[in-house]
Amino acid sequence: MRFLDEVKIYVRSGDGGDGAVSFRREKYIPMGGPDGGDGGRGGDVVLIADSHLNTLIDFRYTQHLKAKRGMHGMGKDRTGRSAEHLEMKVPVGTLVRDDADGSVLFDFTKAGQRLVVAKGGDGGHGNSRFKTSTNRAPKRADPGYEGEELWLRLELKLLADVGLVGLPNAGKSTLISTISAAKPKIADYPFTTLAPNLGVVQSGYFSYVVADIPGLVEGAAQGHGLGHMFLKHVERCAVLVHLVEIAPVDESDPVANFAMIEGELKAYSPALAAKPRWIVVSKCDVADAKLRDEIVIRIKEMLADMEDHAGKNIPISVLSSASSEGISDFIDKLGDRVRVERDLQALAAKKSLDDAPTKAGKKPAVKDDDDDDDDDDDDGGVECVWVP
Numbered sequence: 001m002r003f004l005d006e007v008k009i010y011v012r013s014g015d016g017g018d019g020a021v022s023f024r025r026e027k028y029i030p031m032g033g034p035d036g037g038d039g040g041r042g043g044d045v046v047l048i049a050d051s052h053l054n055t056l057i058d059f060r061y062t063q064h065l066k067a068k069r070g071m072h073g074m075g076k077d078r079t080g081r082s083a084e085h086l087e088m089k090v091p092v093g094t095l096v097r098d099d100a101d102g103s104v105l106f107d108f109t110k111a112g113q114r115l116v117v118a119k120g121g122d123g124g125h126g127n128s129r130f131k132t133s134t135n136r137a138p139k140r141a142d143p144g145y146e147g148e149e150l151w152l153r154l155e156l157k158l159l160a161d162v163g164l165v166g167l168p169n170a171g172k173s174t175l176i177s178t179i180s181a182a183k184p185k186i187a188d189y190p191f192t193t194l195a196p197n198l199g200v201v202q203s204g205y206f207s208y209v210v211a212d213i214p215g216l217v218e219g220a221a222q223g224h225g226l227g228h229m230f231l232k233h234v235e236r237c238a239v240l241v242h243l244v245e246i247a248p249v250d251e252s253d254p255v256a257n258f259a260m261i262e263g264e265l266k267a268y269s270p271a272l273a274a275k276p277r278w279i280v281v282s283k284c285d286v287a288d289a290k291l292r293d294e295i296v297i298r299i300k301e302m303l304a305d306m307e308d309h310a311g312k313n314i315p316i317s318v319l320s321s322a323s324s325e326g327i328s329d330f331i332d333k334l335g336d337r338v339r340v341e342r343d344l345q346a347l348a349a350k351k352s353l354d355d356a357p358t359k360a361g362k363k364p365a366v367k368d369d370d371d372d373d374d375d376d377d378d379d380g381g382v383e384c385v386w387v388p
Contacts, residue, residue, distance in 0.1 A: 005156040005196075005233070007059040008099055014042025014067040014083045016121035016144030019129070022075030023137065034131050039123030039144045040070030040080030044116045047096065050089040051111035054198065056156050058089070067118070070144060073126040080123055093159040093236070099151040109159065117152060121145035155232070158196055160211035161338045163234030165265065166243035167257055168215030171282035173197065174321040175243065176212045179331055184212060196233045203335030211237065216264050231268050238341035239334070240265075241278045246287045246295055246318075254281075255298045262306065274308045276341055278315050278334060285320040292318050 017039025024032025045067050065088060071080035096105045096115060106115045124142035131138055164172040173184040180199025197212040213230040234240060244258045258279075266273035281295055296316050303309045315333070319326040 004055050004057045004060055005230075007056045007063070007154050009059055009063050009065060009152050009154065010149070011045045011065045011118045011152060012067070012149035013045050013118035013120040013147030014069040015147050016040070016042050016123040017070035017072040017080035018143045019124035019126035019141035020073035020075060020078075021127045021139055021141045024076070031136070033136065034127040034138055035075055035077045036126030036128050036141055037073035037075070037078040037080065038126050038129070039073045041082040041123050042070045042120030042144070042147045043067030043083035044085045044120045045118040046085050046087045047094075047106075047108075047115045047117055048087055048089050049092045049094065049108035049111050049113040051092050053089060053091040054158065055091065056094070056154055059154065062088075067120060067147065069147070070120070070123050072144075073123065073141070077126070077128055082123075083120065085120075090154060091156055091158075093157050095155040095157060097153045097155065099153045102153075105152070118148040118150065121147045157236055158198060158211050158233040159209070159236055160198060160234070161208040161238050161342070162201075162210040162334065163237035163240050164210065164212045164243060165231075165234065165240055166215060166261060166282075167245065167248075168217065169249065170215065170243040170245045171321055172212045172215065172243050175280070175282065175319070176210055178321040178324065178327055180210060182210075182212070196230055201331055201335070203332050206335050206339065208335055208338045210241075216261055218260050218264070231265070231272065235269070235272060237275065238338050238345065239276045239278055240272075241280055241334070243280045243282045244295070244299070246281050246283050246291065254295055255302060258299060259302055262308075266308065270308075276337070277309060277312075278317070278337065279303075280330070281316065281318045283320060283322070284318045284325060285323045 019039050020036035022034065022036040024035045026032060045065050065086055067086040068083040070083050073080045090108060092108055092111050094108045096107070096117065097103065098105055105117070106113075108115070122145045124144045127138045127141045130140050164176060166172055176182050176197060176199045177184060180201045182197050182199030184197040195214070199210045199212070200207055201210055211233055213233055216231075242258065242261065244254050246254055248254060248257065262273065279299055281292065281299075284292055287295075296318065299316060303312075303314055315337075317326055317330050317333075319330055321327065
């Protein structure tokens with residue numbers, strides 16, 4: 001299945017049906033009067049979040065979504081049939097924007113959420129609605145109301161607890177295939193990962209989702225390589241795991257590579273660079289203990305000099321996906337860290353809601369009767385006014 005994470009679509013809801021002009025004509029019923037029914041309502045265009053989808057590929061060949069119009073009203077006071085709603089499923093994590101101004105209309109964060117992006121037009125009134133004592137035979141009927149139309153941009157940002165970042169061939173795909181049931185493409189050349197991969201990791205009774213994105217290269221902030229265009233998929237992650245290859249094939253300095261990737265993350269988004277970090281020194285089976293300790297010490301020294309990470313206790317794990325060295329302990333400790341970060345995010349979200357301005361619960365303020373401009377009321381010397 002091809003991965004598609006951004007698409008532009010046109011949506012139009014259905015028009016309402018026209019009202020009918022009709023008169024009752026039956027034997028032995030003189031002057032039957034108007035009996036034209038109302039038009040039916042046009043169909044809505046609805047987006048629904050589905051946890052079983054992880055790509056927007058369904059919109060690649062269906063870019064125009066048009067709901068049907070309602071049926072016209074009929075005689076004998078029969079209302080036209082309302083059109084069925086046009087429902088389309090989107091992956092959880094989809095951001096809906098108005099393509100005209102870029103404003104965010106909705107963010108699908110839970111399965112089952114629904115968004116009416118275009119509301120169907122109401123049906124027009126039939127002539128029976130306009131009957132009065134002075135107008136016994138109205139010949140007026142309203143046309144149906146037009147539906148809504150607009151261009152939308154759908155952007156998919158995968159919902160994962162942990163995001164894997166690093167240079168190509170740093171061991172990200174091998175790691176996610178080791179700690180989860182994911183089966184990404186793995187090879188001994190760079191850029192084998194061309195689209196994000198998701199894997200579910202089980203740690204005791206707790207499970208969390210890990211996202212593997214294509215590797216970053218120097219100059220990614222200027223559009224080089226593939227990874228920068230996929231960084232939006234780790235924006236929602238609670239923890240970023242930065243993989244550092246202990247002995248790169250090109251004989252480059254692992255610590256310099258680490259600093260370069262951190263610089264690219266900050267160039268993309270300072271908020272992303274400030275996310276909680278976990279450093280993984282990968283492929284440790286090809287290095288001796290002395291080299292491992294040297295790399296870990298140098299990374300700690302560099303972290304102390306970084307503005308976003310100075311003073312933070314950032315864990316560093318030395319792993320080997322090939323030999324499974326350190327994997328079990330890493331899975332459990334990373335799961336504990338994810339739980340802590342998710343709890344902190346939940347508390348921050350609750351506090352922001354509690355601190356949000358609201359008029360709910362406001363009590364009426366009491367002011368002195370000297371300011372009362374109402375001379376003839378009997379208020380006992382006080383007047384109640386509502387505080388805006």
